Structure formats: structure tokens, C-alpha cells
Amino acid sequence: MSARRQAHGVSLLELVGVVIIVAILIGAALDRLLPLVGRAQRAAFLDVRRELQSALLLEAAERIARGQSATLPELAAANPMTLLLTPPANYVGALARPRPEEVPPASWYFDDASKTLVYRVGRHTRFTPKDGPDRLIELRVAFVFDDRDADGVFDAVRDGFGGLRLEPVHAYDWPD
Secondary structure, three states, X not given: OOOOOXXXXXXXXXXXXXXXXXXXXXXXXXXXXXXXXXHHHHHHHHHHHHHHHHHHHHHHHHHHHOOOHHHHHHHHOOOXXXXXXXXXXXXXXXXXXXXXXXXXXXXXXXXXXXXXXXXXXXXOOOOEEOOOOOOEXXXXXXXXXXXXXXXXXXXXXXXXXEEEEXXXXXXXXXXX
């Protein structure tokens, strides 16, 4: 017997089979991972929204403590991102004439014209707008007060301060 062995190459059929198997495995992995990306985006959005809500209430409390209750309504038109010590990395800033398609997906911006904070929803999510623009969540700061003198204007002496809420301008559904 000869100690010499013949080297065999991979046939084209075997190579095609391996490529198909790898493609199926990648497809299965993406099918499992992409929903996780969407869930992570939603969780990050909710986290920033909670931070903003807390920052608004903290700013209101500080103004009340300093005796500046009359300035509370100003917070409804202000950019709430300015209240954060460090804005999120995906905040692109205040924009005068924003074109949402030019803002990266999964990013925040403040629309100076409408005085709304906007989040552009990223890909791979189950986000559904109900009556608003596609893939955008517009949030407005709502100033809540008990109008005891029924004049429609906040009076720091007579009216009761009810809080500040970050509310959506349009309804949407973004399940987990």
C-alpha cells in the first residue's frame, strides 16, 4: 500500500449546500434578533421620556421653592431636553425647520416651530401611528393647573399648580 493519499477538493454541490445552510441559520438568527432591536428602542424611548418627566417636575419644584411660581407656564413652551444634565446621545438638537426624513432613525429632536419634542422611531419595531405622522412620536409639555378664578390664565397666588406632563400630540401604539 502506498502511504500517499489523494487530496480531494470540495465539490460545487457541497459548497452550495453549505452556503444554503449558513443562509438558513443567519435568517433564523435575524428573525430572533430583530424584534429584540425594536424592543430595545422602545425601552430606550420610555427611559428618556421618564427622565424628561422627572426633570420637568424637578424644575417646577425648584421654581416653586425659589418663589418663581409665576414662571411655571413658560416650561410648557420650552425644550425639555435642556433640563437634562446630559441629553441622550441620540438627541440631534433643536431644529428650526425639521425634515423628519433627514433625522436618523431612533433619534430625538426639538421642533422649534411647533414647540414639540419629537422622537423618530427606528426600524424593526411594531410601532403603529393611530392619527399622526408615520414613525414619529410628537410630545408636548402640558401645563396643568386648577383654574380657581376661571379666567384661563395661571395665577400663582389663586390657582393651584397641578403639574407638568409630557403628553403625545397624536395617539400611537407601540407594544412591547
